[in-house]
Amino acid sequence: MTRHIRHAGYFCALLLVALLVNAARVQVVQAPSYDRNPGNRRPDITRYEQPRGDILVGGRPVTGSRDTREHLRYERTYTDGPMYAPVTGFASQLYGTTLLESAEDGVLSGADPMLAPFPLWNDFTRARNAGGDVVTTLHPAAQEAAYEGLAGHKGAVAALEPSTGRILALVSAPSYDPQPLSGNGSAAARAWSRLTADKDRPMLNRAVRQTYPPGSTFKVVTAAAALDAGVVTDLEAPTDTPDPYRLPGTRTRLTNASKGCANASVREAFTLSCNTVFAKLGAEAGVTDMTATAHAFGFNNGALRIPFPVARSTFDTTLDQAQLALSSIGQYNTRATPLQMAMVAAAVANGGQVRDPYLVERTTRPGGSTLATAGSRATRQAMYPSTAARLRAMMRDVVENGTGRNAAIRGAKVGGKTGTAQHGLGNSGTPYAWFVSWAQGDRDLAPRVAVAVVVEDAETDRGDISGGGDAAPIARAVMEAVLKSPDQPFG
Structure with a gap:
């Protein structure tokens, strides 16, 4: 009898071990496949069972979470949604995440292992930590000035701090409110259908995802x-x-919109924006030097992240002399994002050095302690410091005596360059109005802000469209907002 009881005990112990092994197999080995199963709602329920961390601008959250009391309990909310949408993107229970909501999803959702005091324990229990916060580099007043300046227009604004690469403003117009997309009901589906069908493409981030001919x-x-x-x-x-x-x-003759360009000096040609002089200069510099300089400024770089991806600005490297001449005045195949052209202005302001731009100053744990910081950014020399000094002087001439007078700020040093970019079949499209600039306050040791503005649909007669008339006033408002504010307390 004892022997039978002992055998039965062994058998029960074996069954118990088998049960434990199977449970471990299901919960650990097969857990990822169950998580990916479309029929399994538990990951979604877990994801939304707690408030999402916030995105902060100037120390103030521009996002929040609303308790719906449903299975997917917490829904994303936005403050000044249209103004910050080109930065935050959306976090939707139906359509996923975009922009910062996507790039920093691990921190915001609490899934980042760095948020866990005991990461291995969380892997075993499948628990999720409270979401952390993302502190942006944005300057609230500059963002507001850019947003208000573009009101009623299509276009974009990008503003940088030249010495660091911090993004101070990033605006795209027309914009949209991410709030209606947050939920999972019919209202979110209707909002999605309306936004994706809109011919003005309000969800397109023109500041970083749209490239334009940069013109002059x-x-x-x-x-x-x-x-x-x-x-x-x-x-x-x-x-x-x-x-x-x-x-x-070729037999093609290039002309100018301004008078006085025949045999003009480079300084005069820059102030008057003479196409002929700069087309000839580009051809004389040659493809190799033009390409190398464009690369140094950031063109043809498809790897730029801020932390979400930025569209590749392009300078064609397979050009004949005529094509090179046109490319050198920002036409032919030359394309740039507004952020790229802000980088060009920032390099001039920063002694020829280009700092890779970034949008996240740091991420924090729920209690406020720092999780990660931006750290130093990559630096490269786009031009000699002496060349940058000469360009700064020429850009100041544009604002003080040339086509950029509308960007002048009393008591500040301002440099700029206007542009009117032709596009479309036979250049039939409404020209894009461009302005790139930098500004330095009277008490500043170096320029504090660099800006690029593009307006797609300037509301004037085609012949009157100009970067100085349509884009420069927007750039001036952004630069004034930065110069009038104390140094930005990021966070």
């Missing part, structure tokens, strides 16, 4: 290449450029 604002890059390559040594010397200028190897 690209002459900053061309001037830098020509100066660094020694094609130009004296800014005051005549350039021996006819008006009109025949593109090399």
Whole structure:
């Protein structure tokens, strides 16, 4: 009898071990496949059973969470949603996440292992930590000025702190309110259908995901290449450029919108925005030097993250002389995001150094302690410091004596470059109005802000559209907002 009882005990122990092994197999080994199963709602229920962490601007949250008392309990809310949508993106229970909500989802949702005091224990229990916060680099007053300046227009604004690469403003217009997309009911589905069907594409982030021909604002890059390559040594010397200028190897004649461009010096041509002079300079600098300078500024870089991806700005590297001449005035295949052109202006303001832009200053745990910081950003020399100094002087001439007078700020040093970019079949589209600039307050040791503005649909006659008339006033408002504020307390 004892032997039978002992055998029965062994058998029961074996069954218990088998049960434990199977439970471990289901809960640990097969857990990922169950999590991915579309029929399993538990991951979604777990994801939304607690409030999401917040995105902060100037120390104030611009996001929140609302308790719906449903299975997917907490729903995302937004403060000033349309103004910050090009930064926050949306967090939707139906359509997922975009922009910062996506790039920093691990921190905001509480899934990031760094938030767990005992990560291995969380892996075993499948528990989720409270979400952390994301502190942005945005300057609230600059963001508001950019948003209000673009009201009623299509376009975008990007503003940077030249010495660090901090993004101070990032606005796209028209924008949208992310709030109606947050839930999982019919209202969210209707909002999605309405937004995706809108011909104005309000969910397109024009500041970082749309590229445009930069027009004459690209002459900053061309001037830098020509100066660094020694094609130009004296800014005051005549350039021996006819008006009109025949593109090399063609019968096509390039003209100017301004008078006084025939044989103009580089300084005069920059102030008057002479296409002929800069097309000739680009052709003389050559593909190699023009390409190298464009690359140094950030063109043709498809890996830029801020932390969400930025569209690749392009400068064609397979050009004949005529195409190079057109590319050197921001036409042909040259394309740039507003953020890229803000980087160009920032490099001039920062002694020729380009700092990779970034949008997140730090992430924090729920209690406020720092989880991670932005750290130092990559730096590269886009041009010689002496070239940057000469460009700063020329950009100041544009604002003080040329086409950028509308960007002038009393008591501040302001440099700028206007641009009017042709596009469409046979250049039939409404020209884009561009302005890139930087500003330095009277008590500042260095420029504090660099801005790029593009307006797609300037509300004037086609012949009157200009970067100085349509885009420069918006840039001035953004620069004033930064200069009038104390140094930004990030967080």
